[in-house]
Amino acid sequence: MKVSKIKAVKQDTASPEEDILSVSKKMKLNKSIVVLEKKKPVGIITMRDIVARVLSKGKDPKKTLAKEIMTTPVFCVKENEEIENIMKTMIEKDYLTVPVIDKKGYYKGIITLRQMIGLIKKK
Secondary structure: OEHHHOOOEOOOEEOOOOEHHHHHHHHOOOOEEEEEEOOEEEEEEEHHHHHHHOHHHOOOOOOOEHHHHOEOOOOOEEOOOEHHHHHHHHHHHOOOEEEEEOOOOOEEEEEEHHHHHHHHHHO
């Protein structure tokens, strides 16, 4: 089954130059935010990243930039990839969300491990 069977959810994104306070406000209830440069994912920031790389180290979230703490390169998937293969990688690397890109590498949205599991259960 292909990734295109799952509706990728568009979420707020951040730029590499954005401060972490602004990024965290955009995250709201989302577990992660994708960092884009020219509409292409260049990194991802999770709530865990903010806690481990900013707050626990006493850094100022107003002065710390996304590019300083984002995980890069970001693991992205294309719409024509097989869900089963992606799930294996996500489980091995402990990823809950993954950005979806089109053929040109442009950001389409986020899919979650939960969405994939739900789709496979319906099979």
